[in-house]
Amino acid sequence: MPAQSVARPVSNRTRDAILQAAYEEFTEHGPAGARVDRIATLAGCNKQRIYAYFKSKENLFAEVLREAHRRLGEAVPLPTDRAGLDEYVGAVFDFHLRDPSMVRLIAWEGLTFGDSPLPWRDERQAFYEDKIAALQRALGVDNAPAVAALLITLIGISSWPFVMPQQRNLLFIELRPEVTTLEALRASLNAFGRASIEAVASAPDDFPPGAARLLQG
Template structure:
């Protein structure tokens, strides 16, 4: 009778195939690779190594390097859009809703620095992959619709000025945070202030909210 081998002497069992987990690991590894090296500098073999998967599985579950990049970018956009949806802006008073949106946008960039790198990479590509995204309009139109509804409610209550373009406003909201975080290291050196510190970010966050709410306030004509 063969003697049973002790647990530590038995050969390791092969890792069970879990398509969802493998795909998730591949996409996370791909995101890290694209953030570090950009699209041109990224390498599929390094992505496979990071994910603990072989290249055959990588191509099987997602596709080539361009397909990986497109999927990572799409997931990044879906993530921020999902977060905006969860804000339930329509249930808030107009000023509170707008402050919440500005704060969320700032926090999203702060907590996801890789998102900025992906946006920079895609702009270098002149939005080549964004143009090919499925349901592009359906993905991005909800936030503009939410902003338009909040603006309309604010106008009706007399707390917002009239005639604000929701798309221009969203670009301003995103820009207030995007520029800050994409240039945070150079700005910290130039102004000799640690803008990446907790206090620095809190100051900037409050400033961004104040800028937007001040802009939206009804115009007051000077007394003659």
């Protein structure tokens, strides 16, 4: 007999619908501009059900951010070998090109909280520490600060053209449209990412870059 699909419980479907509606609302309007009543309308439920699941709009935004990181991690897992790492920036670039919601949500988070401690700081820090440890293993490098700097470099290289699409267009795409295409930008950024990886892999103790030469006089 063919396998029968198992229906998802109504409570889970409702929660999923709320989360998807919130994902769209926060991506478009940010945590300050998002409205719980619009989320409820899009999800097909009432506001009380949203608060029953998530307690507050801040908690709902945190859950949306978790979902955004989950989607990125599932679509573009951090490679475990050097060959994969050398193509990582291009792969993340492709992800953001397909779906810029992740960078919009992170930008909204930065605009909302700035330098203030994030309410979910410990959770996010643990997430990044796991990424740093995985990157250390992939490179065979023990210098955590150098690898942390590398990780933020790779994130910045791959995501900034989508955080600030106007700069991407004005500085590159519209400069010489017959040459400066998105494909050319992707190739250039991936090359910069590969060079950054090589710099850390080949001289892991030289952090900050050039410190070894300064110490040697």
